[in-house]
Amino acid sequence: MTDGLQLKNIEIRRLGKVLLSLDLHIRPGTVGAVMGPSGAGKSTLLAAIAGQLPPEFTLSGEITLDGRSLRRLPAQARRVGILYQDHLLFPHMSVGANLAFGLDRRVPRHSRRAAVDQALEDIGLAGFHDRDPETLSGGQKARIALMRMLLSEPDLLLLDEPFSGLDASLRDQIRRLVFALARRRHLPVLLVTHDEADALAANAEIVRL
Numbered sequence: 001m002t003d004g005l006q007l008k009n010i011e012i013r014r015l016g017k018v019l020l021s022l023d024l025h026i027r028p029g030t031v032g033a034v035m036g037p038s039g040a041g042k043s044t045l046l047a048a049i050a051g052q053l054p055p056e057f058t059l060s061g062e063i064t065l066d067g068r069s070l071r072r073l074p075a076q077a078r079r080v081g082i083l084y085q086d087h088l089l090f091p092h093m094s095v096g097a098n099l100a101f102g103l104d105r106r107v108p109r110h111s112r113r114a115a116v117d118q119a120l121e122d123i124g125l126a127g128f129h130d131r132d133p134e135t136l137s138g139g140q141k142a143r144i145a146l147m148r149m150l151l152s153e154p155d156l157l158l159l160d161e162p163f164s165g166l167d168a169s170l171r172d173q174i175r176r177l178v179f180a181l182a183r184r185r186h187l188p189v190l191l192v193t194h195d196e197a198d199a200l201a202a203n204a205e206i207v208r209l
């Protein structure tokens with residue numbers, strides 16, 4: 001069995017033309033960074049791994065996560081967490097409700113509040129449970145979006161330029177947090193970025209499209 005994420009002979013086509021082809025192996029607790037020009041298919045690749053490839057595209061090749069093949073699994077069964085640039089939180093729910101939404105369904109109802117409070121503490125936002133997401137800073141939203149994703153207990157993290165909307169010091173702080181949490185949980189991370197510094201901060205193996 002191969003641990004982590006393995007992409008073998010992946011090809012994504014649109015209108016019969018190859019958009020991208022690649023091979024990649026990301027071990028648990030390490031980061032693989034995919035870099036390339038705009039339109040190269042980076043976000044499409046993440047969608048393919050997550051089981052959300054738009055019907056305009058076709059995919060061939062093998063995608064395995066800790067040895068199990070993902071391609072035939074529906075998106076919700078793949079246990080993949082995705083983080084995007086815009087850190088979308090549900091605006092009509094409190095911070096606590098946003099986090100509870102991410103919680104793995106296996107967490108029993110009576111321990112959910114404690115799990116959410118612990119999660120808030122882990123990201124330095126203890127006491128934010130009842131806050132409205134609209135009242136948060138960009139960095140606070142980013143931390144909550146990250147934690148909401150981690151609470152769903154994914155086996156793989158897909159990061160689609162999650163740091164690019166943040167200013168320099170915040171960017172450094174958030175990416176350190178993301179990579180430290182991923183390492184601690186032994187998760188493989190596939191990072192899409194335009195910024196070489198993101199890849200360096202993650203000690204990532206870089207694949208250029």
Ligand SMILES: Nc1ncnc2c1ncn2[C@@H]1O[C@H](COP(=O)(O)OP(=O)(O)OP(=O)(O)O)[C@@H](O)[C@H]1O
Pocket residue numbers: 019036037038039040041042043044045054056
């Ligand atoms: N739903 C879709 N239907 C048809 N074409 C699409 C769709 N989504 C993306 N494309 C096209 O597929 C190509 C790859 O897009 P994608 O968003 O994966 O690129 P990217 O490398 O992530 O770009 P960027 O760095 O600008 O985010 C682009 O030419 C884009 O216009």
